[in-house]
Amino acid sequence: MTKIVILGAGYAGMIAALRLACHAEVTLINASDLFVERIRLHQVATGQSIRNLRIANLCPSNVRLICGYVTRIDPATKQVYVGEQAIGYDYLVYALGSRVSVTGVPGLSQHALTLNPEDSYKLIQRLRSAATKHVVIVGGGLTGIEAASEIAARYPTHSVTLITQGQMGAGLSVGGRAYLQEVFNQLRIDYIERTSVNRLEADRVITNRGDFVSDVTLWAGSFEVSPIARESGIQTNAIGQVLVDQYLRSVSDDRIYAIGDAAATGxxxxxxxxMPTGAYAADHLLARLRGESLPAFQFAYMVQCISLGRWKGLAQWVDQDDQPQLRVIMGWRGAVVKELISSYTLWAIQLERFLPGLYRYPRPKNYGRI
Ligand SMILES: Cc1cc2nc3c(=O)[nH]c(=O)nc-3n(C[C@H](O)[C@H](O)[C@H](O)COP(=O)(O)OP(=O)(O)OC[C@H]3O[C@@H](n4cnc5c(N)ncnc54)[C@H](O)[C@@H]3O)c2cc1C
Known part of the structure; x- marks a missing residue:
């Protein structure tokens, strides 16, 4: 039987593993035995409990699970290494995801916390502490916005400030941005746009427009990816994402697929x-094993959802290239749409276990014609 090794049991790796499980010998390797619902880590940070999901309980018994940290890939001998343990493969699916980067600003790694899972416990404790009065969130992308709203809604007596280099919610329509500002005003979140953070200290954030007192600094900057692909001689882009062809295969080794945040899909x-890249890579690999072909991977964006605390949210319709449209669902309706979509990610994984191939994703109107 064909041996497929999947590195990373995040959203992409899980979907791929479940789709492939009944057709091949699948080994799934992940740093932890728990499935991390990354999209809910801002909820975890404010002390809300989310389900503890063991990867073993999400997978059928024929998936071999290895809980360990992948250190190296040797494409020449088709082996991956978890420490000293070597695991051979016929095909490899690289799905090591991403994490919030903590480099590039002096004091960042010492004085800021992130929404990376290893910081969750410290964040919960620090936000709960009676000594905490000022919270500064750095980053005006979707994770920064969601974190700021969640914290301000949960801890109304904390002063919450969001600092961003660009414009907050830059990818939203005019109506979407206006609603975002309205909710930030209601939650009394100060947002400071077009401001660069120069340095972090234990009790302050130093920017080009002055200093901000901070008891807890939450860094919600850009994501970085694992260096393992690059260090293993697999071709990557400047940030370490695996360069892939239109079928999500590594351009330097077509027995390696790369999916999710770890792939340079654009x-x-x-x-x-x-999740769509995980589903497609599995379908492509299965078609290939049967000697069939599949049209190139294509994906159409539909909606961007943002939670603004637990009771408000924003669902921004976008065109297939992720450009905002006029249609926005706001308020509690927006929160419901966001919650349904967040829950759907897990339902899809759970359903895929029993009905592999069921999960579907939006594709452009001209799908299959290019
Ligand atoms: C707070 C927050 C909210 C978000 N909200 C949204 C949202 O609303 N909508 C949205 O679309 N996206 C959202 N995102 C982004 C989304 O979570 C990620 O883009 C997504 O998780 C990427 O999926 P993935 O499968 O590629 O990787 P990941 O989910 O990052 O999974 C990668 C897996 O690989 C494992 N791994 C990494 N390195 C190793 C190693 N060396 N050895 C073994 N295992 C390893 C990790 O432990 C992890 O299990 C949010 C992110 C955050 C942080």
């Missing part, structure tokens, strides 16, 4: 794109 790093 798509936004997101769960919304990670």
């Amino acid at each position: 798509l936004r790093m997101s769960c919304a794109t990670a």
Whole structure:
């Protein structure tokens, strides 16, 4: 039987593993035995409990699970290494995802916390502490916005400030941005746009427009990816994402597929794109094993959803290239849409276990014709 090794049991890796499980010998390797619902880590940070999901319970018993940290890939001998343990493969699916980067600003790694899972416990404790009065969030992308709203809604007596280099919610329509500002005003979140952070200290954030007192600094900057592909001689882009062809195969080794945030697909790093790449790579690999072909991978964006605390949200319709449209669902309706879409990610994984191939994703109107 064909041996497929999947590195990373995030959204992309899980979908791929479940789709492939009944057709091949699948080994799934992940750093932890728990499935991390990354899209809910801002909820975890404010002490909300989310389900503890063991990867073993999400997979059928014929998936071999290895809980360990992948250190190296040797494409020449088709082996991956978890420490000293070597695991051979016929095909490899690289799905090591991403994490919030903590480099590039002096004091960042010492004085800021992130929404990376290893910081969750410290964040919960620090936000709850009676000594905490000022919280500064750095980053005006979707994770920064969601974190700021969640914290301000949960801890109304904290002063919450969001600092961003660009414009907050830059990818939203005029109506979407206006609603975002309205909710930030209601939650009394100060937002400081077009401001660069120069340095972090234990009790302050130093920017080009002055200093901000901070008891807890939450860094919600850009994502970085694992260096393992590059260090293993697989061709990557400047940030370490695996360069792939239109079928999501590594351009330097077509027995390696790369999916999710770890792949240079040109798509936004997101769960919304990670799951489709996982499903497509599995379908392509299965078609290939049967000697069939599949049209190139294509994906159409539909909606961007943002939670603004638990009771408000924003669902921004976008065109297939992720450009905002006029249609926006706001308020509690927006929160419902966001919650349904967040829950759907897990339902899709759970359903895929029993009905592999069921998960579907949006494709452009001209799908299959290019
Ligand atoms: C707070 C927050 C909210 C978000 N909200 C949204 C949202 O609303 N919508 C959206 O579309 N996206 C959202 N995202 C982004 C989304 O979570 C990621 O883009 C998505 O998780 C990427 O999926 P993935 O499968 O590629 O990787 P990941 O989910 O990052 O999974 C990668 C897996 O690989 C494992 N791994 C990494 N390195 C190793 C190693 N060396 N050895 C073994 N295992 C390893 C990790 O432990 C992890 O299990 C959010 C992110 C955050 C942080």
